[in-house]
Amino acid sequence: MTPPRSLLAVSGALGLAWLTLPLAGLVQATQWTHFGLESGDLEAIRVSLGYTSAALAIIVAFGTPVAYWLARGRFRGKWLAELLLLMPLLTPPLAMGILLSALYGPYGWAGEPLEHLGIELTNTAYAFVLAQVYSAAPYYIVAARAAFEAVPGELEQVALTLGKTRWQCFVTVTLPLARLGLAAGAALAWVRALGEFGVVLIVAYFPQGIPVKLWVNLQDYGLPAVYPLLWLFFLIAMPVPLLLGLLSRRHGTAQA
């Protein structure tokens, strides 16, 4: 028995309205007459945009092969690989931060050799990017893997029999067909990394990106200083997912 269309529309609209209530609260709470940024807010925006872009590039570069390997690979113990991938997703952010600080700290077994190479992973730009990669990479990999699995294996086989190399067939067949899912995964990883607070707070209190600056503003200035920065956060976080969605959808309909 399928529910009538109107019921579907009503329940859908209700769910959406319920989720957007906090935004309505923000509109109401913002002091529009005294709308202004605090000192250091612009720097926080620069930090967030710059380093989160770097984190996203790293996530896509390293995550795509992992996702493809999980989607196409047939090997014993694959369930274990999948479980390990879910571990960072499962770990509460604060705990993840503590684990990273012990591992990449100046006396940690990964941190010490890196420090000799001049890469400090405590309160530095490197640490900031590291925290975001750990918190957002699993989201991208899970989404990208689903995208690769949705591409029929027969198409790749056909391309191979036509004399294409495995790499050519990945670039010309698999990637274009999985583009929609990959874009969704990248968008998800972007908003996840940009908003990450728990891990960053432990690993990189400096340089201060937007989430930590919101926390500092709350303590320094009080609530009214939080809202303008939050609006800007939405402003800079939104274009990436919107653009990715738009691009992939345009191509999607063109193919259909």
Add this chain to the structure above:
Amino acid sequence: MRLPLIVLPLALLLAAASAHAAPKLTVAYAGSMGVVMDRHISPAFEHAREAQVRGIGQGAWALARLIAAGRLRPDVFVSVTPGPMRLLIEKGLVRRAIPVASTQMAIAYSPKSRFAAAFARAAKGDIPWYQVLESPGLRLGRTDPATDPQGRNVILSFQLAARYYHRPALVQRILGPLRNPRQIFTEASLLSRLESGQIDAVVGYLSAMRSHHLPYISLPDQINLGEPAYQHDGYDRAGFRIDTGGKSVEVKPQPLVFYAAVLDKARHPDLARAFVNFLRSRPAQALFRETGYSPPSGKPLS
């Protein structure tokens, strides 16, 4: 007719909500008091009054701002230093705050640190502590002086040390810039780093160090900000300016006293008053002493 799927999450939600229907006292307290409040004071009060206590531990200034803005409605607020409490008194949200405990500044070190032996000698008084802290490669941790009273007190205390030991460059040599990114972490980050051996030493409240059973070095009364007798003849020589809240503010030493107050808009006013009175009672004071706090000093704020 099958039940629509939406009934299941709603039923779960209702079940979860009804499990917490008993009235509860909400106590917001300075973040450094976690151990004594959550593990000692609250359970003892629950046992004595058959009430439930919910503790919220955060930076005292952050809590005061949230309460002042009406975003947080605790029944009781416990602050460290008078500053955050004064904010609520000015806003008319608190009428009277009473001292319940006090503490001093001290230096905790990691037993795993390669400087642990030197710290142990400094704790015994064989070598001066600032000599150990000046060791090259030593990693020191503190909280943010822009947002946290504890982080401000580190700087004030070291300014007093510079005068006391006649070492004018002490602050610059050990702490560096006021907001030195190599040293500043949040409270949670500091403790986990110290315990996992990723930093060698932390400057902060003695009470929290004792609560966490960390080895520490005590500082003389003339510089530890915990002896009211030195407040107007010694401590007030320290002071610095820092940019916070968009303006440069003058930071002066305030007594390291913990104040407790009932919020005017408390949901459970009688229980809240009982809790604040309990903090001054003999059993609660004994718990404060056991977890490393010193007796309350000074007058109530109003």
